[in-house]
Amino acid sequence: xxRAELKVDEAQASVQMSGDWVVHNPDMVTPPARPxxxxxxxxxxxxxGLDTAGAWLLLNLMSESESAPQLELVNFTPQHSSIMxxxxxxxxxxxxxxxxxxxxxxxxxxxxxxxxxxxxSGLLDFVGRLTFELAALVRRPDHFRWRELGAxxxxxxxxxxxxxxxxxxxxxxxxxxxxxxxxxxxxxxxFVVDGVAAAICRExxxxxxxxxxxxxxxxxxxAQLGTMKxxxxxxxxxxxxxxxxxxxxxxxxxxxxxxxPLLVFLGxxxxxxxxxxxxxxxxxxxxSVFLDRLSSxxxxxxxxxxxxxxxxxAIFIGLIASRMGFAAKRDAQSVGxxxxxxxVQSIVAVIILNAIFAIIxxxxxx
Amino acid sequence: xxxxxxxxxxxxxxxxxxxxxxxxxxxxxxxxVIALIGGSGTGxxxxxxxxxxxxxxxxxxxxxxxxxxxDLPAERLGALRTRFGVLFQDGALFSSMTVEQNVATxxxxxxxxxxxxxxxxxxxxxxxxxxxxDVATKQPSELSGGMRxxxxxxRALALDPELLxxxxxxxxxxxISARAFDHLIRLLSDSLGLTVFLVTHDLDTLLSIIDRVIVxxxxxVLGEGSIEKLRQIDDPWLTEYFSSRPQKEGLNGS
Numbered sequence: 001x002x003r004a005e006l007k008v009d010e011a012q013a014s015v016q017m018s019g020d021w022v023v024h025n026p027d028m029v030t031p032p033a034r035p036x037x038x039x040x041x042x043x044x045x046x047x048x049g050l051d052t053a054g055a056w057l058l059l060n061l062m063s064e065s066e067s068a069p070q071l072e073l074v075n076f077t078p079q080h081s082s083i084m085x086x087x088x089x090x091x092x093x094x095x096x097x098x099x100x101x102x103x104x105x106x107x108x109x110x111x112x113x114x115x116x117x118x119x120x121s122g123l124l125d126f127v128g129r130l131t132f133e134l135a136a137l138v139r140r141p142d143h144f145r146w147r148e149l150g151a152x153x154x155x156x157x158x159x160x161x162x163x164x165x166x167x168x169x170x171x172x173x174x175x176x177x178x179x180x181x182x183x184x185x186x187x188x189x190x191f192v193v194d195g196v197a198a199a200i201c202r203e204x205x206x207x208x209x210x211x212x213x214x215x216x217x218x219x220x221x222x223a224q225l226g227t228m229k230x231x232x233x234x235x236x237x238x239x240x241x242x243x244x245x246x247x248x249x250x251x252x253x254x255x256x257x258x259x260x261p262l263l264v265f266l267g268x269x270x271x272x273x274x275x276x277x278x279x280x281x282x283x284x285x286x287x288s289v290f291l292d293r294l295s296s297x298x299x300x301x302x303x304x305x306x307x308x309x310x311x312x313x314a315i316f317i318g319l320i321a322s323r324m325g326f327a328a329k330r331d332a333q334s335v336g337x338x339x340x341x342x343x344v345q346s347i348v349a350v351i352i353l354n355a356i357f358a359i360i361x362x363x364x365x366x
Numbered sequence: 367x368x369x370x371x372x373x374x375x376x377x378x379x380x381x382x383x384x385x386x387x388x389x390x391x392x393x394x395x396x397x398x399v400i401a402l403i404g405g406s407g408t409g410x411x412x413x414x415x416x417x418x419x420x421x422x423x424x425x426x427x428x429x430x431x432x433x434x435x436x437d438l439p440a441e442r443l444g445a446l447r448t449r450f451g452v453l454f455q456d457g458a459l460f461s462s463m464t465v466e467q468n469v470a471t472x473x474x475x476x477x478x479x480x481x482x483x484x485x486x487x488x489x490x491x492x493x494x495x496x497x498x499x500d501v502a503t504k505q506p507s508e509l510s511g512g513m514r515x516x517x518x519x520x521r522a523l524a525l526d527p528e529l530l531x532x533x534x535x536x537x538x539x540x541x542i543s544a545r546a547f548d549h550l551i552r553l554l555s556d557s558l559g560l561t562v563f564l565v566t567h568d569l570d571t572l573l574s575i576i577d578r579v580i581v582x583x584x585x586x587v588l589g590e591g592s593i594e595k596l597r598q599i600d601d602p603w604l605t606e607y608f609s610s611r612p613q614k615e616g617l618n619g620s
Contacts, residue, residue, distance in 0.1 A: 022526065023473070023477055023479075023525055023526050024448070024476070024477065024525070026478060028477070028479060029477070029478040029479055029480075051526035051558075052487075052490060052491070052494070052523075052526055052558065053487055053526055056486070056487060056490050057483075060486075079559050082556070082557040082558075083557060083558060085557070086494060086554075086557045086558070087490065090490055090493035090494050091490070093489050093490065093492070093493035093499045094486040094487070094489040094493070095486075329507060330507060331461035331462075331505075331506070331507045332461050332462075333461050333462040334461075
């Protein structure tokens with residue numbers, strides 16, 4: 001690549017271009033100095049290459065105002081002079097600069113609050129529409145999509161069984177192990193059973209499974225619905241005289257409400273199993289002793305409290321996920337943003353709901 | 367002006383057990399505006415993807431600007447790709463960026479130019495593509511289909527390529543926008559000395575701006591040349607394709 005050079009002849013108010021004035025030439029990064037006087041004539045005889053970037057750079061060097069400089073072109077090849085003409089014609093458009101200023105902290109805070117308010121009102125609006133659709137479905141139950149429900153239960157429940165069971169099993173193991181280390185010091189080995197039973201069944205299994213489902217299923221629902229919006233499938237469903245809520249949202253929501261308590265129950269079993277394994281290895285509590293103690297330590301209330309929280313978590317995860325899917329704009333970025341938002345919102349909702357449940361149950365003495 | 371910029375030799379392609387190409391060969395010379403036509407499913411877009419290095423053909427060779435696309439090491443292929451621009455069917459604009467950032471991206475990635483110059487050059491390309499200046503700071507989702515195509519054209523031209531590939535440039539545009547887009551392509555091709563290779567269904571595009579047409583049928587090149595020459599070929603698809611034109615003229619006439 002030839003060096004891009006500019007020779008200034010101030011006496012004749014002209015410049016001579018030579019070399020490759022093309023975008024890939026590294027010389028373009030540090031262009032020749034701007035000539036001192038006004039230039040009216042450009043000699044392109046020495047050019048070995050010229051493209052629009054090079055032509056623009058020359059005009060930018062010569063220009064003193066926002067409009068393209070009036071230059072007389074000599075010795076340009078027809079190709080080069082037509083490039084110069086094209087760039088001269090559009091030169092003015094490149095001279096306006098409107099870089100948006102960065103948002104101040106207060107503006108960001110304000111925008112954040114508006115977004116938060118929009119989320120809340122959007123969710124309320126969504127719940128309203130959904131209730132309306134559910135009422136319609138109750139009047140005409142034959143319109144319910146059993147097949148879709150089955151498919152959703154398959155993907156939300158059946159496919160999630162291994163990961164949920166493994167997760168809570170390990171939690172049971174860790175919990176029993178750490179508690180056992182402490183209990184051993186006081187010779188209170190047997191109370192590890194009480195601790196594991198209460199912690200797993202009442203708190204750990206429901207909350208961890210809900211968070212897992214929020215990440216696994218919630219994100220999937222948002223991404224699915226968001227993509228369907230991008231490809232106009234949701235509009236197609238509407239114009240076919242069907243309700244996207246009845247077709248897409250209701251089966252997913254019901255499947256979630258069915259799946260989450262079942263997963264929590266399976267989690268309870270494997271969590272206790274994990275505790276039992278550790279108790280046997282670490283604390284010399286045999287399986288039969290563990291089970292015997294469990295039957296008195298694990299109140300049916302404890303189990304029901306844990307499982308009873310699950311459908312509530314499920315409803316919130318389903319609502320947030322479907323609403324964020326419908327709220328996606330028609331571009332790829334929006335689907336990604338909303339999917340992330342679903343996971344964050346669902347996990348926050350699960351934690352807050354769990355805290356509210358804890359207070360209510362303590363007050364009710366359950 | 368007779369240098370060959372695209373040379374395709376004996377391409378064979380099988381996709382999913384279906385034979386797409388059986389020995390396709392073609393040449394494109396510098397400065398030509400070439401159209402590739404053919405019925406649906408004749409592998410026009412597949413051939414385009416093979417030429418620009420996105421899909422490897424089963425056998426055969428592809429040379430673009432004198433370089434064998436499928437034998438190049440990755441960094442040389444990358445360098446070759448900065449010498450041609452591609453306009454995808456739906457524009458394929460990056461939806462997370464503004465219009466001017468979209469156009470400035472190739473400049474930012476492949477040149478050392480400072481950001482300010484990149485954005486100014488982006489605006490130059492947008493103006494050349496016939497877009498008003500206020501479009502530059504908008505998001506792609508705020509634009510109409512025709513404008514998106516123009517932005518995509520501006521992005522394809524960002525690095526001043528020697529060669530421009532267009533996949534159905536006028537599909538999804540109304541006839542007036544489509545004709546305007548055709549003339550823009552011809553204007554840019556003439557003034558920048560671009561070689562243009564386009565895949566199209568649009569007969570009006572062929573009749574208005576094309577130097578030479580290549581017809582793909584049954585996995586082979588059925589014929590090539592001017593429209594007049596192609597009208598002579600006895601092929602049911604081609605006959606029907608060209609016969610849609612007189613009817614149109616009849617409707618428009620007098």
